[in-house]
Amino acid sequence: MKKRVFSGIQPTGNIHIGNYLGAIRHWVAAQGEFENIFSIVDLHAITIPQNPKILKTKIREVSALLFAAGIDPKQSAVFVQSNVTAHTEMAWILNCFIPMGWMSGMTQFKEKSEKQKKEVSVGLFDYPALMAADILLYKTDFVPVGHDQKQHVELTRDVAQRFNSIYGDTFKFPEPIINEIGARIMGLDNPIKKMSKSEALPIHAINLLDSADDIRSKIMKATTDSDTEIVFDKNRKGIYNLLVIYEQFTSFKRADIETRFEGKGYADFKKELADVIIEGLRHLQSRYLELIIDPSYVDSLLKDGASRVRPIAEKTLNEVKTKIGIG
Ligand code: AMP
Ligand code: TRP
Numbered sequence: 001m002k003k004r005v006f007s008g009i010q011p012t013g014n015i016h017i018g019n020y021l022g023a024i025r026h027w028v029a030a031q032g033e034f035e036n037i038f039s040i041v042d043l044h045a046i047t048i049p050q051n052p053k054i055l056k057t058k059i060r061e062v063s064a065l066l067f068a069a070g071i072d073p074k075q076s077a078v079f080v081q082s083n084v085t086a087h088t089e090m091a092w093i094l095n096c097f098i099p100m101g102w103m104s105g106m107t108q109f110k111e112k113s114e115k116q117k118k119e120v121s122v123g124l125f126d127y128p129a130l131m132a133a134d135i136l137l138y139k140t141d142f143v144p145v146g147h148d149q150k151q152h153v154e155l156t157r158d159v160a161q162r163f164n165s166i167y168g169d170t171f172k173f174p175e176p177i178i179n180e181i182g183a184r185i186m187g188l189d190n191p192i193k194k195m196s197k198s199e200a201l202p203i204h205a206i207n208l209l210d211s212a213d214d215i216r217s218k219i220m221k222a223t224t225d226s227d228t229e230i231v232f233d234k235n236r237k238g239i240y241n242l243l244v245i246y247e248q249f250t251s252f253k254r255a256d257i258e259t260r261f262e263g264k265g266y267a268d269f270k271k272e273l274a275d276v277i278i279e280g281l282r283h284l285q286s287r288y289l290e291l292i293i294d295p296s297y298v299d300s301l302l303k304d305g306a307s308r309v310r311p312i313a314e315k316t317l318n319e320v321k322t323k324i325g326i327g
Contacts (some may be wrong), residue, residue, distance in 0.1 A: 005034040006174070008041040008081070011058040013052065013197025016205035017063055018185035021248045022146035024072055027325055028070035030144070037138055037309055038066060038078035043081050043088065044131070047124040048116065064298050065208055068288035079305035081134065086313035090133035094322060097166075098129055098159050100296070107151055115198070128304040132156040137313040138169045144177040147184045148194060167323040182248045188222040191237035209285060212278045219274040220267070230261035230269050233288065239266070241271075246273050249280040
């Protein structure tokens with residue numbers, strides 16, 4: 001029996017190379033080894049106000065990007081979260097087993113609520129309960145995510161443990177899989193901030209669908225320092241981040257990269273980095289264009305994904321309802 005992997009991605013903003021290097025690429029690479037379920041988490045997206053038309057388009061765009069990046073619909077079920085209603089039901093139930101104090105400690109909530117100028121919704125506070133539901137419904141073994149989601153997976157384990165200790169063995173304890181290198185790609189404008197979909201400044205992130213010209217111009221403008229040496233030094237955050245991106249796209253060894261750029265300037269390095277990214281995204285971009293001209297095909301893959309996972313989710317939900325004496 002293959003171990004099961006579950007992960008999710010929000011259909012908001014522009015998917016960037018941080019999402020790709022920290023998450024999507026690992027999902028693709030490990031597909032053969034596991035039974036995979038990937039969700040486009042639209043219910044998580046609405047924890048922050050969204051424009052309905054844009055949201056609908058983004059759901060398709062992100063799905064097509066996953067398939068374009070190499071997610072194979074035969075090996076992996078990809079579905080839209082709101083199409084499997086067990087997620088919301090399970091989230092409600094888990095809510096009743098999560099102490100307020102656990103939620104208050106969530107770093108991502110603190111960050112997101114500070115950023116939001118308008119009212120912060122209860123949904124945003126409760127985001128981790130829905131994420132726990134996503135994971136626990138499928139008796140997931142592994143959750144491959146970027147570093148920022150580790151705390152949410154830990155909360156998922158805690159609530160599973162709490163539930164199991166009251167009602168007996170029900171949920172499996174999921175383990176996060178975090179590939180440390182690439183798990184935290186930083187913003188190009190500000191290398192002390194994680195590259196994020198919601199930053200307004202265009203040079204902040206390289207998006208997967210950026211044109212070659214945009215990629216070049218963003219990389220050339222990326223923040224570095226007044227030093228000259230091109231070496232992997234964690235304290236020199238700008239150049240370090242760019243070198244990690246180079247390393248991730250080429251899979252070259254660090255020592256070889258440093259030798260390659262010995263005596264060269266930042267501009268030379270940046271030119272080559274831009275080429276490497278453009279080349280690294282070329283296949284994905286052309287596959288995306290092929291897929292997106294036929295939205296009904298993408299929709300049919302999503303529908304099929306939902307029908308494959310729904311029975312698994314409903315089975316767990318029913319088991320839980322019976323145990324707690326509802327339904
Ligand atoms: P999100 O953008 O929040 O939908 O995240 C989708 C996936 O990408 C999650 O697994 C995140 O942990 C991962 N991710 C998001 N931003 C970054 C980043 N800057 N570096 C690495 N991984 C990231
Ligand atoms: N919260 C995750 C993010 O923003 C997305 C997500 C939702 C997820 N449900 C999940 C990731 C379940 C892993 C498992 O990146």
